[in-house]
Amino acid sequence: MILVVLEHDGQRLRKGALEAITRARQLNAIAGSVAGVLIGENLAAVAEEAKRYVQALYLAEVGPYTAEGWAAAAYAAQQKAGAQVVVATGSRQGRSWTPRLAYRMGAALLEDTLETGTDGAKVIATRYSFLNRVTEKQSAALPVVFTVKPNTTPLAEPLGSEGTVETLSVELPAVGVEVMERVVEQKKGVSLAEATIVVTGGRGLGSPQAFAQVEELADLLGGAVGATRAVVDAGWRPYGEQVGQTGKTVQPNVYIALAVSGAVQHQAGMNKSKYIAAVNKDPEAPIFKVADYGVVGDVHQVLPALIEAAKKLKD
Amino acid sequence: MKFIAVIRQVPDNEAKLRIEGGRVNYEGATLILDQMDEWGVEEVIRLKEQYGGEAVIVALGPERFEEAIRTALAMGADRGVHLVTEASLDPITQAQALADTLRDEAPTLVFTGGQQSDWDSQALGPAIAEALGWPVVTWTTSLELEGQGAYAKAKHDLDEGAEVVRVALPAVFTTQQGLNEPRYPTLPGIMKAKKKEIRKVPIAFEGKVETLEQTIQERRRLNKVIDGTKDPVAAADELVRLLHEEAKVI
Numbered sequence: 001m002i003l004v005v006l007e008h009d010g011q012r013l014r015k016g017a018l019e020a021i022t023r024a025r026q027l028n029a030i031a032g033s034v035a036g037v038l039i040g041e042n043l044a045a046v047a048e049e050a051k052r053y054v055q056a057l058y059l060a061e062v063g064p065y066t067a068e069g070w071a072a073a074a075y076a077a078q079q080k081a082g083a084q085v086v087v088a089t090g091s092r093q094g095r096s097w098t099p100r101l102a103y104r105m106g107a108a109l110l111e112d113t114l115e116t117g118t119d120g121a122k123v124i125a126t127r128y129s130f131l132n133r134v135t136e137k138q139s140a141a142l143p144v145v146f147t148v149k150p151n152t153t154p155l156a157e158p159l160g161s162e163g164t165v166e167t168l169s170v171e172l173p174a175v176g177v178e179v180m181e182r183v184v185e186q187k188k189g190v191s192l193a194e195a196t197i198v199v200t201g202g203r204g205l206g207s208p209q210a211f212a213q214v215e216e217l218a219d220l221l222g223g224a225v226g227a228t229r230a231v232v233d234a235g236w237r238p239y240g241e242q243v244g245q246t247g248k249t250v251q252p253n254v255y256i257a258l259a260v261s262g263a264v265q266h267q268a269g270m271n272k273s274k275y276i277a278a279v280n281k282d283p284e285a286p287i288f289k290v291a292d293y294g295v296v297g298d299v300h301q302v303l304p305a306l307i308e309a310a311k312k313l314k315d
Numbered sequence: 316m317k318f319i320a321v322i323r324q325v326p327d328n329e330a331k332l333r334i335e336g337g338r339v340n341y342e343g344a345t346l347i348l349d350q351m352d353e354w355g356v357e358e359v360i361r362l363k364e365q366y367g368g369e370a371v372i373v374a375l376g377p378e379r380f381e382e383a384i385r386t387a388l389a390m391g392a393d394r395g396v397h398l399v400t401e402a403s404l405d406p407i408t409q410a411q412a413l414a415d416t417l418r419d420e421a422p423t424l425v426f427t428g429g430q431q432s433d434w435d436s437q438a439l440g441p442a443i444a445e446a447l448g449w450p451v452v453t454w455t456t457s458l459e460l461e462g463q464g465a466y467a468k469a470k471h472d473l474d475e476g477a478e479v480v481r482v483a484l485p486a487v488f489t490t491q492q493g494l495n496e497p498r499y500p501t502l503p504g505i506m507k508a509k510k511k512e513i514r515k516v517p518i519a520f521e522g523k524v525e526t527l528e529q530t531i532q533e534r535r536r537l538n539k540v541i542d543g544t545k546d547p548v549a550a551a552d553e554l555v556r557l558l559h560e561e562a563k564v565i
Contacts, residue, residue: 065473067441067450067451067453068450068451071445091474092437092453092454092472092473092474093473093474095437095438096437096441096451096453097441098438098441099406099407099410099437099438099439099440099441099442099445100441100442100444100445100451102407102438102442103407103410103411103442103445103446104445107407107523108405108407108523108524109405109406109407109438109442109523109524110524111435111436111437111438112435124527127435128435129433129434129435129436129529130326130332130339130432130433130435131328131432131435132435133332133531134332134334134339134529134530134531135529135530135531135532136526136527136528136529136530137526137527137528137529138524138525138526138527139524139525139527140523140524140525141523175449175450175483176450176482176483176486177450177452177480177481177482177483178480178481178482179478179479179480180468180478180479180480180481181478181479182473182476182477182478182479183476183477183478184473184475184476185475185476191475193474196564197564197565221565229492233492233493238476239472239477240472240474240475240476245328245430245432246351246429246430246491246492253564254558254562254564254565264328264329265328268328271534272534274562274564275558275562275564276536277554277558279543279554281544283540288538288540289536289538290536291536291538292536292537292538292539292562293537293539293541293554293557293558293562294538294539294540294541295540295541295542295543295550295551295554296540296541296542296543296544297542297543297544297547297550298543298544298547301543301547302543302547302550302551303551305547305548305550305551305552306551306554306555308548308551309551309552309554309555309556310555310565313555313559313565
């Protein structure tokens with residue numbers, strides 16, 4: 001068996017879960033059929049959707065997220081399924097609890113993989129390293145835990161039949177983490193990591209108010225808003241929108257950088273985008289070196305014109 | 316109290332990387348204390364200054380890692396422990412190799428970088444926590460101790476948002492920007508660091524992950540430049556046209 005830990009938002013499976021299922025199915029030659037586990041609270045609704053994708057579905061009601069709780073639940077499911085491979089989404093949270101699981105299983109951990117396959121009885125993976133600048137190929141013997149980098153894999157289709165559903169009893173460790181306050185950023189539209197279009201604003205926009213136009217352009221294109229570290233540090237935008245080494249890594253079809261200079265640390269979060277477009281008044285800005293399309297000009301003039309052009313495109 | 320920072324030495328972010336024989340070649344590269352680990356070093360020094368006790372640096376890696384340990388000692392940490400191996404080990408195996416040393420040191424807490432800039436891995440902190448049976452708080456942006464070091468109140472980032480947790484110590488924390496502003500080593504600090512103790516512990520572990528090949532695959536960019544200084548509207552129209560008709564991405 002191969003086990004997929006299915007990320008969800010309480011209502012639906014996340015896109016990342018459907019990517020992880022595709023990856024799991026690719027490995028059935030060495031790891032067998034695909035089981036899934038849902039972890040969290042009030043799982044009944046999302047279970048209806050999830051059971052259409054896997055042969056066996058486990059439900060682990062463990063309450064709100066903690067790394068320890070998720071690792072314990074995934075471990076219980078892995079033991080129950082006898083899985084030699086566990087697949088999870090390479091979200092920040094996914095990457096926080098999977099090392100615990102791998103350690104407990106005595107498994108190799110392959111993080112944030114772009115592609116996975118097999119070589120004999122081994123799992124082969126490619127991933128980025130050195131701030132997204134190097135592509136490396138890794139190999140590990142079973143058991144293996146791996147995470148899937150978002151936006152790398154086609155979404156799985158449901159199976160013809162529904163899987164069996166079983167509720168797991170998970171022994172939660174007494175780890176002594178008490179959540180006192182949780183501030184969830186209310187996101188409208190698509191999430192940054194999963195977006196196929198990202199429109200990012202930099203410090204050169206001059207003010208937090210100018211981001212209203214960045215949002216407008218992102219909305220028109222069906223994309224998500226990103227921000228640079230300088231913008232987040234200045235308190236103009238929430239941290240959840242930050243792209244770069246200490247923020248999110250995105251790989252959209254097109255990344256539109258507005259008044260972003262393009263430091264190495266920022267590039268680490270976006271340099272694998274399929275296309276990169278940039279608007280900057282400084283023709284020497286490093287962002288132009290990695291851009292496919294660059295407009296040298298004042299963002300305060302070009303951005304409103306981009307919004308008008310995008311509106312025309314929509315009509 | 317005792318505060319430990321686990322650190323690594325990595326190539327400078329700004330440095331150009333060279334590949335030779337399917338591997339990143341470190342020769343001639345500027346090697347530095349990982350910038351995300353620097354936040355951990357600063358934090359353990361601050362905690363020691365505030366609460367007393369000791370700030371200890373632990374590193375696992377080849378001989379050259381000693382330079383990074385000295386940098387941390389020059390910033391103000393008290394002593395170092397260097398687990399020496401020339402083998403390149405994956406984070407899970409490193410956690411296993413670090414566990415005995417960290418358990419024997421019996422610290423109040425352990426810090427390590429949120430993501431190492433050579434591996435692009437976020438696994439070391441959580442794996443150490445699992446090895447020790449301690450809780451982990453990843454992407455920590457602020458931390459204060461409570462109850463004479465029995466607890467820590469920490470704020471940390473989630474995928475969308477943040478949370479404040481109260482965690483029983485000992486625990487492992489990983490760093491995130493905003494945690495602090497690392498100090499620069501001073502000249503007297505550098506002089507003093509030369510005399511500080513670094514205990515060397517040779518280790519022999521076998522990794523679970525084999526790196527078969529490293530390559531630099533830079534995507535070829537079109538580098539088309541449109542002048543938008545004179546007619547920003549025409550430039551914007553042209554950009555939208557190219558994205559729609561040529562790239563077909565909007």
